[in-house]
Amino acid sequence: MQEQILDALRRQADADALRIAQAWVADAGADAQAHRWLSLAQQQNDDTAAALHSIDQAIALAPEDAGLHLLRAGLLLSGNDIAQAEDALARTAALDPNQFLAYVMRAHLALGRGDLDEVERLSRTAARLDPDHPQLLGLDGMLALRRGDADRALALLSRASKALPDDPRLLYALGFAYLDKQHLAFAETAFRRVATLTRGSSALMALVAQLAHRQGRLDDAIAALDAVLADPRSDTAGMRRLAGEYALQAGRPADALEHLRRALGAAPADRRTLHAALIAWQRLGAVEDARATLEAALATTTDAHDLWLARLALEPVGGAEARALIARWQAAMPGHLPALEAQLRVHDMAGERDQGEAVAQRIVALEPGRISGEERLVEALLERGEHDAAIAHVRDLMQRMPETEQTVLRPWLAAVQDRAGRPADALATWLAFHQEQLPQRLPLPPLGQAPAQWPALAEIDPQVRARPLFVWGAPGSGVERVVAVMDAASQVLRSDRFGAQPPTDGFQRYRSVTELDSGERDGAALIAEWRAQLPARGIDDGNIVDWLLWWDNALLRALRPQLPEGRLLIALRDPRDMLLDWLANGAPAPLGLANAEAGAHWLAAVLTQVADLHEQDLYPHRLLRLDGIEADPAGVAAALQQAFGVPFPSVPTIGPPRLPSGHWRAYAAPLAAAFALLTPVAVRLGYTET
Numbered sequence: 001m002q003e004q005i006l007d008a009l010r011r012q013a014d015a016d017a018l019r020i021a022q023a024w025v026a027d028a029g030a031d032a033q034a035h036r037w038l039s040l041a042q043q044q045n046d047d048t049a050a051a052l053h054s055i056d057q058a059i060a061l062a063p064e065d066a067g068l069h070l071l072r073a074g075l076l077l078s079g080n081d082i083a084q085a086e087d088a089l090a091r092t093a094a095l096d097p098n099q100f101l102a103y104v105m106r107a108h109l110a111l112g113r114g115d116l117d118e119v120e121r122l123s124r125t126a127a128r129l130d131p132d133h134p135q136l137l138g139l140d141g142m143l144a145l146r147r148g149d150a151d152r153a154l155a156l157l158s159r160a161s162k163a164l165p166d167d168p169r170l171l172y173a174l175g176f177a178y179l180d181k182q183h184l185a186f187a188e189t190a191f192r193r194v195a196t197l198t199r200g201s202s203a204l205m206a207l208v209a210q211l212a213h214r215q216g217r218l219d220d221a222i223a224a225l226d227a228v229l230a231d232p233r234s235d236t237a238g239m240r241r242l243a244g245e246y247a248l249q250a251g252r253p254a255d256a257l258e259h260l261r262r263a264l265g266a267a268p269a270d271r272r273t274l275h276a277a278l279i280a281w282q283r284l285g286a287v288e289d290a291r292a293t294l295e296a297a298l299a300t301t302t303d304a305h306d307l308w309l310a311r312l313a314l315e316p317v318g319g320a321e322a323r324a325l326i327a328r329w330q331a332a333m334p335g336h337l338p339a340l341e342a343q344l345r346v347h348d349m350a351g352e353r354d355q356g357e358a359v360a361q362r363i364v365a366l367e368p369g370r371i372s373g374e375e376r377l378v379e380a381l382l383e384r385g386e387h388d389a390a391i392a393h394v395r396d397l398m399q400r401m402p403e404t405e406q407t408v409l410r411p412w413l414a415a416v417q418d419r420a421g422r423p424a425d426a427l428a429t430w431l432a433f434h435q436e437q438l439p440q441r442l443p444l445p446p447l448g449q450a451p452a453q454w455p456a457l458a459e460i461d462p463q464v465r466a467r468p469l470f471v472w473g474a475p476g477s478g479v480e481r482v483v484a485v486m487d488a489a490s491q492v493l494r495s496d497r498f499g500a501q502p503p504t505d506g507f508q509r510y511r512s513v514t515e516l517d518s519g520e521r522d523g524a525a526l527i528a529e530w531r532a533q534l535p536a537r538g539i540d541d542g543n544i545v546d547w548l549l550w551w552d553n554a555l556l557r558a559l560r561p562q563l564p565e566g567r568l569l570i571a572l573r574d575p576r577d578m579l580l581d582w583l584a585n586g587a588p589a590p591l592g593l594a595n596a597e598a599g600a601h602w603l604a605a606v607l608t609q610v611a612d613l614h615e616q617d618l619y620p621h622r623l624l625r626l627d628g629i630e631a632d633p634a635g636v637a638a639a640l641q642q643a644f645g646v647p648f649p650s651v652p653t654i655g656p657p658r659l660p661s662g663h664w665r666a667y668a669a670p671l672a673a674a675f676a677l678l679t680p681v682a683v684r685l686g687y688t689e690t
Contacts, residue, residue, distance in 0.1 A: 005037045009113045017041040032062035060236035063206040100129045119143050134163040138170045150180040168197045202234035237266035241273045253283040268297035269304030302332040318349040341372045387420035407436045424670045430583045434593040441592030444602045448513045448554030458564040466542030472551040473571030475587030476578030478626045481654040482571050485636045488649045493545040505530045516554045523558030553609040568621040574687045575678040576664035600674035604681050611684040627661045
């Protein structure tokens with residue numbers, strides 16, 4: 001539909017575009033994008049009022065979509081009251097306002113449909129008449145914003161807004177320029193000013209609420225949403241869901257549930273609403289209420305995948321109630337693959353292997369290559385000892401895929417070869433996979449040099465109450481499983497170094513190693529920089545559990561004199577098992593592995609630093625040995641309790657099964673050279689030589 005509408009707009013077949021958009025909304029009234037494109041079509045047909053109504057409907061359905069708010073700003077900027085601003089400016093008689101305004105209006109229409117080159121052409125024409133007109137500055141500012149030039153946009157829109165300080169349209173655009181620069185407080189101020197100047201600004205207050213939320217002002221965010229919900233026109237399922245999510249974050253599950261019930265009443269299949277409602281019910285211990293509410297929804301909405309999943313989440317996994325629900329789900333949605341996959345899991349949990357295999361056959365019959373079914377069929381072949389057939393099955397699946405996509409199945413093929421007792425073949429497959437992935441991987445962190453004398457470990461200031469904890473483990477150590485258990489017990493654990501927006505401190509930058517070794521970087525500055533970024537990570541008192549991307553003893557040059565109150569937890573396994581696990585499963589940080597010997601050389605060097613740290617007690621630390629408990633949540637929790645003297649919860653799962661402890665011995669021959677590099681440090685760390 002979107003392409004059809006866009007094609008019609010490009011052909012200037014505005015009536016056709018409107019007809020297609022109206023049909024789309026009629027078929028998909030709950031789709032925010034349908035209303036967005038109807039708004040554009042209505043705008044192109046000179047119906048600004050209807051266009052604003054449609055974009056408000058879109059915002060009500062997807063209040064977090066900043067792009068919809070930006071389109072609304074464009075609609076306001078292209079309103080028919082530009083002439084009022086023209087009168088206020090008292091332009092000279094030499095200016096032809098009608099001709100100028102025609103160019104500006106056409107440019108705004110082009111901006112709305114995304115034709116940025118046409119906007120630029122019309123802007124140049126209008127600039128010949130009045131290059132400093134604030135409305136033209138506003139147009140050029142929005143064009144710069146669309147093209148990703150936030151600095152130019154901010155400069156232009158600031159000038160325009162100074163000329164017309166109470167023009168809500170320019171303030172609206174200026175707010176988005178601030179938002180693009182991540183100046184959240186300025187953006188919020190601009191949008192609040194627009195809300196003060198205009199009526200019917202409930203959609204804008206939803207954006208204000210989100211900006212307050214992003215700045216950590218949850219009460220202000222809730223108050224802004226209350227203003228939105230007070231207007232019946234903006235009291236929509238999307239707004240109620242957002243209010244419920246904020247109430248949950250504020251620790252008010254009863255208030256959250258009040259909002260979420262109303263959201264579910266209007267949109268019973270919305271995934272985010274269901275997820276938030278399940279959390280609220282869990283916190284309130286209101287399982288029966290949850291069952292009743294979701295059963296009522298299922299009575300009228302039987303074909304909603306997420307609704308069935310939410311209802312299933314309320315029953316014990318694999319129990320009789322779950323089996324009955326899955327049967328109902330399949331009856332309501334025949335041939336729905338997720339329902340069959342749920343049945344497959346139930347059979348496997350009950351040890352009903354033949355029934356599980358039969359369901360897997362049904363899954364691949366409906367969708368050949370569906371990984372859930374194919375994996376189960378391969379598992380059945382391995383269980384029967386049909387190793388050649390299992391390997392051939394995976395190879396056949398790979399051959400059906402484009403060559404560039406076959407790499408994603410290579411780790412599975414290697415795992416099957418390993419299960420079949422063919423270590424040399426498995427190793428070759430793993431190495432081929434790592435070679436294919438190498439261009440997309442990070443380089444190995446550099447290795448520092450130990451000084452002749454470490455800086456003295458400072459005394460802990462008795463006024464300092466914070467006790468930060470750094471957590472790290474080399475590839476293959478299973479550190480991510482330790483973090484999974486710690487995360488269930490701690491509100492201050494931060495895994496953001498592995499996310500899309502990591503902190504930019506010295507603990508993140510590879511070059512800190514060489515800078516600290518050479519003296520180019522002062523340890524005090526590194527720790528000060530780390531501390532300065534803690535509030536942005538939600539840590540106000542210095543107490544953080546900070547999962548590090550890498551470790552090098554060079555960091556001790558900063559930690560010993562500047563952060564003596566800190567502690568370090570290092571996850572550890574037999575280094576040879578660690579290398580094998582790295583080959584088989586990768587690592588939390590996507591480090592490149594050129595070949596087994598290169599990986600072993602780097603791993604031996606970094607673990608030698610760990611051995612030095614431990615033997616010389618260079619910093620307060622604990623080695624957490626995971627050998628034999630890698631896949632055991634209760635075992636990891638017990639090891640953490642032993643290390644820290646406080647109980648840790650046992651989470652349901654800490655990840656899929658991995659190669660068992662000691663499995664490296666099966667690879668003693670094909671990995672002999674690599675293991676020779678690791679054996680000395682393995683012995684230093686307390687492991688046997690063979």
